[in-house]
Every structure is written in C-alpha cells, then in structure tokens.
Amino acid sequence: MTGTDTGIDAVVNEAVERAAAAGARWRATPASERAGVLDALSEALLKHADELWPVADAETHLGEARLRGEIARTAAQFRLFAEVLRDGAYADAVIDHPDPGATPPRPDVRRMNHPLGVVAVFSASNFPFAFSVGGGDTVSALAAGCPVVVKAHEGHPRTSDLTASVVRQALPDPDLLGIVHGFEAGGPLVRHPLVTAVGFTGSLAGGKAVKGLIDERPDPIPFYGELGSVNPVVVLPSADPAAVASGFAASLTLGVGQFCTNPGLVFVPEAGEEGAEFERAIAEAVAATTGGPMLTAKIREGYLRASGRLAEHAEAGGGLAVLASGAAGGADGSVAPRVFVTDLDTFADGLPELGEECFGPAAIVVRYRDPADLPAILGRLPGSLTATVHAVDAEEAREVVPALQRLAGRLIWNGWPTGVAVCWAMHHGGPWPASTTPAHTSVGAASIRRWLTPVAYQDWPDELLPPELRDGNPLGLPRRVDGRLEA
Missing domain, CATH: 3.40.605.10 (Aldehyde Dehydrogenase; Chain A, domain 1)
Structure with missing residues (x-):
C-alpha cells in the first residue's frame, strides 16, 4: 500500500x-x-x-x-x-x-x-x-x-x-x-x-x-x-412520420445525447411509400440538429470511439449506412449527432455489437418488413430502462408488447424516453445491463x-x-x- x-x-x-x-x-x-x-x-x-x-x-x-x-x-x-x-x-x-x-x-x-x-x-x-x-x-x-x-x-x-x-x-x-x-x-x-x-x-x-x-x-x-441502456423504439405503420421524426431528433440530441434513456435504436417500416417517408423524415430532422460539447473528455472519447466503429462498419459496405448527421456546434470539443440505417436481417447478423449502447447523440434506424418479425429480434436485445411504441392503431402493437415487457422496465406509448418523472409509480430500472437488480x-x-x-x-x-x-x-x-x- x-x-x-x-x-x-x-x-x-x-x-x-x-x-x-x-x-x-x-x-x-x-x-x-x-x-x-x-x-x-x-x-x-x-x-x-x-x-x-x-x-x-x-x-x-x-x-x-x-x-x-x-x-x-x-x-x-x-x-x-x-x-x-x-x-x-x-x-x-x-x-x-x-x-x-x-x-x-x-x-x-x-x-x-x-x-x-x-x-x-x-x-x-x-x-x-x-x-x-x-x-x-x-x-x-x-x-x-x-x-x-x-x-x-x-x-x-x-x-x-x-x-x-x-x-x-x-x-x-x-x-x-x-x-x-x-x-x-x-x-x-x-x-x-x-x-x-x-x-x-x-x-x-x-x-x-x-x-x-x-x-x-x-x-x-x-x-x-x-x-447501460439502448432504449429501443418501435414505430408501427400507423404512426405519423413527421411527429416521430421531430420527437426522435429532439430526444436523441437532448443534453447532447448524454441521458441514460437516450433512444439508441428505432425500428421503422420498410415496405412502400410509408416506410420511405419515415426514413426521409428522420433524416431531415436529424440533419437539422446541432450537437455540442460533452460533459467530460472521457465521455467524448467514448462517444467518438463507439460512433466511429459504426461509421467504419458503414464504410465497409456491410449493409449499415449513414442516414444523417447533424452539425457539431461551435464550442471546443463539440460532437455531431449521427444516425445510421440498416435492415432487420443485417441488424440481426450484427448482434450483439449493433445492439450496444453508444452513449451520446447516435442511433441506428432499423427497417423491418412486417411487425411480426420484430419480437424475435427484440428478444435478442440487452435489457433496457425503457422501450417505446409509436402507433395510432393500438392493435398493431399487440404482437410486440410481450417482447417489450420482458425487455424494459418502463414502456412508453407515443412519447419519448428522455425525462423520468419523479412520482410514486415510476420504475427506473430494467433487465441487465440496464440495471443490476x-x-x-x-x-x-x-x-x-x-x-x-x-x-x-x-x-x-x-x-x-x-x-x-x-x-x-x-x-x-x-x-x-x-x-x-x-x-
């Protein structure tokens, strides 16, 4: 000693x-x-x-x-x-x-x-x-x-x-x-x-x-x-693309993404014009965002390292691509928001790495063809503090709810996970690694x-x-x- x-x-x-x-x-x-x-x-x-x-x-x-x-x-x-x-x-x-x-x-x-x-x-x-x-x-x-x-x-x-x-x-x-x-x-x-x-x-x-x-x-x-927590968001076909995109961009970049409830995965429909509209709206909303300085040099290095790995994956052409980037901001040490996109099969093949938290304003958008394909993939994700569903038609969510109940400690409907109410009913915990208990x-x-x-x-x-x-x-x-x- x-x-x-x-x-x-x-x-x-x-x-x-x-x-x-x-x-x-x-x-x-x-x-x-x-x-x-x-x-x-x-x-x-x-x-x-x-x-x-x-x-x-x-x-x-x-x-x-x-x-x-x-x-x-x-x-x-x-x-x-x-x-x-x-x-x-x-x-x-x-x-x-x-x-x-x-x-x-x-x-x-x-x-x-x-x-x-x-x-x-x-x-x-x-x-x-x-x-x-x-x-x-x-x-x-x-x-x-x-x-x-x-x-x-x-x-x-x-x-x-x-x-x-x-x-x-x-x-x-x-x-x-x-x-x-x-x-x-x-x-x-x-x-x-x-x-x-x-x-x-x-x-x-x-x-x-x-x-x-x-x-x-x-x-x-x-x-x-x-x-750690990746806080998946499931966007179902009946959801409003504009509302989803604006809400997601705001939640992703709140506090330069340094929230434990930051939405790090977003599943959106792939087929048809509706699916394309979700992707376009998210890309436009994220491109209009601005990042900023992170809390410590260590956190900034971790964000650049983790988002850099995703960027390298995208450059390698393995099915992951850059969807949009925001501006870094003018302050010293500022970082830019970054969102990547891939399809459900590529995402599944990239687990568990693609399902890991990237602490900061980064996320992956995952296209799916059928909501019925989601429960199997959700079941392979690490535990999270939150899971979110966006839909107008509640019946669309019936198949994914059981998987989300096993995945996260707080389930959110048509909202965003950043911001935790201090109240009697709140549960801020979830399966490992979101929390130890x-x-x-x-x-x-x-x-x-x-x-x-x-x-x-x-x-x-x-x-x-x-x-x-x-x-x-x-x-x-x-x-x-x-x-x-x-x-």
Whole structure:
C-alpha cells in the first residue's frame, strides 16, 4: 500500500465512521421528524439555486435553464420522500395474530422494514444534481433512515462540494452525508466493513468494476447499479412520420445525447411509400440538429470511439449506412449527432455489437418488413430502462408488447424516453445491463426499498415492539393485519 493509498483510505474511513455514528441517531429518529428534515433540505436547495447552478455550468456547460430545472427536480425528490415517510406504507408493517388451531400452530408474528446502515453512493456524470450528491440515491437512503457517503464524480467536483455543504447545513447532523473524491476512493469505500449497500449510476464497465469489489468482500452487500441502456423504439405503420421524426431528433440530441434513456435504436417500416417517408423524415430532422460539447473528455472519447466503429462498419459496405448527421456546434470539443440505417436481417447478423449502447447523440434506424418479425429480434436485445411504441392503431402493437415487457422496465406509448418523472409509480430500472437488480428502481417512491431490510418479531411484548407494529397502531399507518389491508 502506497502513502497515497493510505491517505485515501484514512479519508474514506473517517467519512464512513462519522456517517455510521450519525446514522445510529438518525435511524432512531421518528419518520415524521425525518420527513420534516427532508422538507427543509428541499427548501435549502431551492434557496441556494442562484449559487449552485453557475458552479455546475462552469463544470458541465449544461446551461442555466437545464441546471435550474435539475435543481428543482432534486428538490422535488426530497419533497416526495417526505410524503413517503408520512404515508408510512414504506415500512410494510404486517401483523399475524396467533392461531393455535392452524397447522402448524401459528405464534404472534409481526414484520416491518428497518434501515440497512451506511449507504455508499457513486454520483453520475450527466446529472450533477439529480443523480449526484443530493440525488435520488442519497435522498431515498436518508428517507429510509440510512446515512450516506458519496463518491463525487470527477466531472463536477466543485458542484459536489457546494451541494454537500448546502445539504449538510439543513441536516440535524452534517456527518449524515459524507463525501469523498477521486477514482482511488471507490475501492476503499465499497470495501469498508461499515458500508451496507451501494448505489451506482454510470457505465457498464464502471458497474462491473464496483460489483467486482463487492464480491471481494468477506460479506457481500447489495449493489444497486444503473448501467447501460439502448432504449429501443418501435414505430408501427400507423404512426405519423413527421411527429416521430421531430420527437426522435429532439430526444436523441437532448443534453447532447448524454441521458441514460437516450433512444439508441428505432425500428421503422420498410415496405412502400410509408416506410420511405419515415426514413426521409428522420433524416431531415436529424440533419437539422446541432450537437455540442460533452460533459467530460472521457465521455467524448467514448462517444467518438463507439460512433466511429459504426461509421467504419458503414464504410465497409456491410449493409449499415449513414442516414444523417447533424452539425457539431461551435464550442471546443463539440460532437455531431449521427444516425445510421440498416435492415432487420443485417441488424440481426450484427448482434450483439449493433445492439450496444453508444452513449451520446447516435442511433441506428432499423427497417423491418412486417411487425411480426420484430419480437424475435427484440428478444435478442440487452435489457433496457425503457422501450417505446409509436402507433395510432393500438392493435398493431399487440404482437410486440410481450417482447417489450420482458425487455424494459418502463414502456412508453407515443412519447419519448428522455425525462423520468419523479412520482410514486415510476420504475427506473430494467433487465441487465440496464440495471443490476431489475426488481428495484433508482427513481420514484419505490426506490426507498433498496435501503431497507425486513425484521420479524415473534411473540414480542407490545411495549418493546416498534410503534409501527403495536396493537394500538399509534402512528396510524396502513398495515396488513391477519392477511387484510387496513388503511
């Protein structure tokens, strides 16, 4: 171990130990009081928006409108989880009274969720607020009663520090939120024995590296990673070509394509004038777009490398061609949107490579002859966060729906995947490699479940039970009692 490693280990160790000590008090804080803290955190972010967005813009070049909107979204996440705590259903309180006549005889059993402990969070590059220090992983963990140590993203370190300062000022104990910097900090953080779970938003390679570190622990812990996603779009013959083309171009180039829900594959009809119209409209819409600078040099290099491979494939004349390119934009390091086109047979022969994510404003348009040919190909795609259908006639989609339900965690009708609502019903996850645990979400009220673990109490005295499980239901929570839900 080098002297530098020793220093990093010491920084990480101090942050985790401080978080663990603060967490012991936080988990004992009633949910109603934690909800009040979350409301205060929401207000603090909005209050400091004028300070936060310029720092983030200097590091990310995302612009005032986008960053102010992201701060507002992040504040809304804190408010949502305050509602989750006041609602109480997250505790999943269940009571089975004793039944000596059952086979076998049943004792008194009561179960509810409790917080896990210190949660390690790896910030994302593309959302300096909503998926970073004060983002969804952090707020859902705090709501669950867990302290958090964040590994800040190297793309926006000053934004991370400023956000951490704002959040800490509104917490009852600033040690509930720790922050560490540097690529080298990831290993000691994941391996720390007091860390009980990891949340990650990033690349497939990065997620695999974190998973490898977890597997080396003597006590493997839960890993909730959001990794890569190609987000296929199925355009059926009854859809409107102009609407599809304009919506696709806007979604593809939003944030220079640096969204986890970027539409990377679009299946369009091939036969007849209708099919040709889809292709022409998409080509015209993409040609009118302008790219821009990407968030980091590493992301830009990855985009140029991946899109360059597709361009080489097209130049080789193997059935893939360039459909359209947009302008790069005037800023230094800007990249241009690029869309390629091929037929379904060529695409199938090129899998899995042609089905991989190209993070940035690039996509492949795939022509198909018959919608009935799509389910077999969709079944060969890697898991995605989203899948989209465009059609006027709902009956056209009936054959592809079963394949899409197995492929993605969120299905969209006549819309576009970029933009994830922060709400109770949202599911932001999907089969591998979209996420490591498709049953869980990183956005929305259900994301709190990642940081909770159930504990059952058998024949426990009422006065020693958590209030959520006592006979009198002093907190007025929704509970399932003897198999029936009670409001």
